[in-house]
Amino acid sequence: MGLVDVVRAGRKPFKRAYVAVFLWFTGRAIQAAAKVDEQVRREFDSLPDDFTFSLGVLPDGPWMLIGKDKGRVKYLGGNPGGRRIYIRLAMKNIETAFLILSFRESTALATARNRLITEGEVPHALAMIRVMDIVEVYLLPKMIARLAIKRYPSWTPGRKVFGRIGIYTRVLLGI
Amino acid sequence: MNPETVFTFTCPVKTNSGNKALENLPIELSGLNAGKPLIVTSIGKVGRNAIRTLTGAFGDSGMTLGVFDGLPDKVDPALIEQLRTTIIEGKYDSVISLGGGTIVDSAKILNLAVSLKTTDVRSLSAQTPVNRNLLPLVVVLTANATGLETSQQATLNGTVLSSEYLAPVLVVIDPRLTRGKEGKIIYATGxxxxxxxxxxxxxxxxxxxxxxxxxxxxxxxxxxxxxxxxxxxxxxxxxxxxxxxxxxxxxxxxxxxxxxxxxxxxxxxxxxxxxxxxxxxxxxxxxxxxxxxxxxxxxxxxxxxxxxxxxxxxxxxxxxxxxxxxxxxxxxxxxxxxxxxxxxxxxxxxxxxxxxxxxxxxxxxxxxxxxxxxxxxxxxxxxxxxxxxx
CATH class of the missing domain: 1.20.1090.10 (Dehydroquinate synthase-like - alpha domain)
Known part of the structure; x- marks a missing residue:
């Protein structure tokens, strides 16, 4: 053995798998929410026709892509494949991603702590943050969603219940 | 303070502090065009767990690291020359110093020797011109620091070398490494x-x-x-x-x-x-x-x-x-x-x-x-x- 030990950086398979599943589920939920929720639809209507948004972890994923295609919002998987990305929201490392996606740190707090890198125009990024906040309210019980978002909205029970059913059904069916 | 007073102030040190700050190291290094760091430390001073915590923070980064944990209490020119050769032959492109005090002095002198292509470390003196960027030097502080780690000085057995290029580019302060075994260690640092x-x-x-x-x-x-x-x-x-x-x-x-x-x-x-x-x-x-x-x-x-x-x-x-x-x-x-x-x-x-x-x-x-x-x-x-x- 030489003077110096050469160490290969280890892997974090559990955290990586958790983040990958979370991003996959959220991506499909955003696609579903654009059909079910009026506010999400309006947010996407205000974005360019070929808008693409990616959320993921540096340095090499996992990633989630959402894009608009002929006016419809679609989950495009995890590979950008040469597409132009309008907004890229990157969490600096897998630990950061796990902190945020396990709701131990809200997106706002993580941003304040410089854990995220945003590439693209700020209004587009803010629109996507609003969309993700809405989706989290649909997907998560109130107790957990309050940890993930800045302010829990006061929606009618009908919007929450029917929206939740619609989104979960579409996520599971992939429509 | 008279605002018209003429003065110069330089602090080239970026700080990453707080929970999970260590995990930012891979992206910070890539921002400095570095991808293969050499970690230098003293296992006797910082302990095995601190080294494990630091190397663990690179998880999922795909990086290869060099670890040398045998730095002595004083800057050893012969050892620095050996490490210099290792950095050049191993194609390491940055230095991470884990610990405080003389560990950081050794890292700064090592960085100087590599960057200035100095084969005889003993020839470095207060008069040695240091007027260009060196390799990226990152300091990861542990409980037994002295405060000079972020300074623009390095001490080589009584000789003080001073240049703004000697200061680290990044200091990382992570609560997993700041806790001391005894109150007197924190007392001395404070x-x-x-x-x-x-x-x-x-x-x-x-x-x-x-x-x-x-x-x-x-x-x-x-x-x-x-x-x-x-x-x-x-x-x-x-x-x-x-x-x-x-x-x-x-x-x-x-x-x-x-x-x-x-x-x-x-x-x-x-x-x-x-x-x-x-x-x-x-x-x-x-x-x-x-x-x-x-x-x-x-x-x-x-x-x-x-x-x-x-x-x-x-x-x-x-x-x-x-x-x-x-x-x-x-x-x-x-x-x-x-x-x-x-x-x-x-x-x-x-x-x-x-x-x-x-x-x-x-x-x-x-x-x-x-x-x-x-x-x-x-x-x-x-x-x-x-x-x-x-």
Whole structure:
């Protein structure tokens, strides 16, 4: 053995798998929410026709892509494949991603702590943050969603219940 | 402070501090065009767990790291030359120093030797021109820091090299590594930071940038050191003390070497005692002298040392005296927490007479030698400050 030990950086398979599943589920939920929720639809209507948004972890994923295609919002998987990305929201490392996606740190707090890198125009990024906040309210019980978002909205029970059913059904069916 | 005063202030150190700060290292390094760092440390000083925590933070980055954990207590030129060869042959492109004090000195000298293509490390001197960027140097602080880690200085066996390029590009302070095993380790780190910050705050050539760093460092120490010494396992307060140490180094970089710093350094180099222990002994004496001599703006220390309310309630002409009283009480409180764990006089750690002679010889060579010798005489067996309490 030489003077110096050469160490290969280890892997974090559990955290990586958790983040990958979370991003996959959220991506499909955003696609579903654009059909079910009026506010999400309006947010996407205000974005360019070929808008693409990616959320993921540096340095090499996992990633989630959402894009608009002929006016419809679609989950495009995890590979950008040469597409132009309008907004890229990157969490600096897998630990950061796990902190945020396990709701131990809200997106706002993580941003304040410089854990995220945003590439693209700020209004587009803010629109996507609003969309993700809405989706989290649909997907998560109130107790957990309050940890993930800045302010829990006061929606009618009908919007929450029917929206939740619609989104979960579409996520599971992939429509 | 007159805003028209001409001054220069440089602090090229970026800071990453707080929960999971270590995990930012891969992306920070890639931002510096570095992808294969060499970690240098001393396993005896930082422990195996700290090394494991640091290497674990690179998880999922795909990077390859070199780890050398055998740095000695002093900068060893022969070892630095070997490590230099390893860096070149192994194509390492950055250096990460894990720990504080002489570990960082070794890392800075190693970085200098690699970047300047110096084959004979002993040839490096205070006159060596360092006027271009070196390899990215990252400092990961642990509990036993001295504050000089973030400074623009490196000490090579008594010779002080100084250049803004010697400062690390990044300092990482993560609460998993700031906790100390014993209160006296945090005490020494905190006192070294306090001593340098105090002298930077009142030293010649004040400027508002330096004052901002020194003010924050002093206040962090005042608010957190007693609690950190009482409970060295507390993440929050030890993190604050290490932040203060990092800030004191930045403030100190723009300051002329002061009596406290000189005394701390001499004892560290000759007897390998933490400079914070010596600075803690000397602090009340030197500030007392400043009070009697006048010429130092001691009153400006009262606000960071006590808080805004006490500062405004103290009449302007009494602020300098109040500063010394507050500091003496602060020191007495720390000593009362630590008891016999921390020496209050030089006699207590039993510095041998021949070592004292070496120390006095070094002090004699200093322009302030007569005064420094006098201070050493007073801390040799002076009545401990704690006994003066009340």
């Amino acid at each position: 006192l070294a930071a306090l001593g340098r910050a105090l002298e930077a705050h009142i030293g010649a050539g004040k400027n508002p940038f330096r004052e901002a760093y020194s003010f924050a460092a002093i206040r962090f120490i005042r608010e957190n050191l007693p609690a950190a010494v009482r409970n060295p396992d507390d993440k929050k307060t030890t993190l604050a003390v290490l932040n203060a140490a990092a800030m004191s180094g930045c403030a100190f970089s723009g300051t002329d070497a002061s009596p406290l710093h000189k005394l701390g350094q001499v004892f560290q180099e000759v007897y390998n005692i933490h400079p914070g222990i010596i600075m803690g002994m000397c602090l009340p004496h030197i500030l007392g002298d400043y009070l009697h001599q006048g010429g130092h703006d001691l009153s400006s220390l009262l606000q960071p040392l006590t808080g805004d309310d006490d500062f405004t309630q103290t009449p302007e002409d009494q602020r300098a005296g109040a500063t010394v009283s507050v500091l003496n009480r602060f020191m007495a409180d720390l000593y009362s927490v630590l008891g016999k764990d921390v020496p209050q006089t030089l006699k207590e750690p039993g510095v041998p007479r021949y070592v004292m002679e070496d120390i006095l010889d070094v002090l004699d060579a200093d322009p302030d030698g007569v005064y420094l010798r006098a201070v050493v005489g007073r801390i040799w067996d002076k009545t401990p400050v704690a006994e003066k309490k009340g």
